[in-house]
Amino acid sequence: MSDKMEVYYFSPTGGTKKVSDIFAAAVGKDVVWHDLGDKQMLTEQPQGELIIVTAPVFAGRIPSVVREKIKTLAGEGKKAVTIAVYGNRAYEDALLEMNDILKQAGFTVIAAAAFVAQHSIVPEVGTGRPDAEDIKEIRAFAEAVKNSTSAENIHVPGNRPYKPEMKVAAAPLSLSSCTACGVCAKICPTDAIAAAEGKMVTDVSKCILCMACVHACPLQARILPPPLQEKTDNMLAAFRDIRNKNEVFF
Incomplete structure (x- = not known):
């Protein structure tokens, strides 16, 4: 692999960026960062040999902001890695959705992972994550990616059609x-x-x-x-004392 990689991330509350930072540092390449939360549409196409897409999981899907922007990327046979960051409940169809979009855009998805971070709405769920144990697992995944010679698309869990997007008639x-x-x-x-x-x-x-x-x-x-807030607290109460796992796919 070349010495450069590009990371496309969406991190509205910081959890996904934290995972992305740990991963990127462990890979040890020069990084070009692209914030998918920036309101400007993507205009520059990826130039690096290795492309990383990281996104939070919203009710088992990737956010619409991520979906619409990564659809505009031109893969041209480049290798990609997808990372879904979920709030200790489940990541469901998020990885599959990301992989499907990137493969359709011409990328080869050689690896994927789902890592846990503190929940953005109920911070008592997944408190403090990614923690020291998570960091070790993120670094191990990065090391495996760095040494990978794969040139084939991988398979990840999920269902098609994807589960319906979260629709809530409320806002902060x-x-x-x-x-x-x-x-x-x-x-x-x-x-x-x-x-x-x-x-x-x-x-x-x-x-x-x-x-x-x-x-x-x-x-x-x-x-x-x-x-x-109360409804969400009650819905996720069962996950406060559970430590859900990180998963990686090659």
């Missing part, structure tokens, strides 16, 4: 402490947030519940609507 809202500084609107990958009459207003039809705005708010003035 601003508390009275919000100063309308605009940080949330700037970081929102789908342009769902805008200032209106001195307040930050969210278009529910555009929001993908990525939690980027909540994570980025300097005053912690963005929250999920309490009924939705």
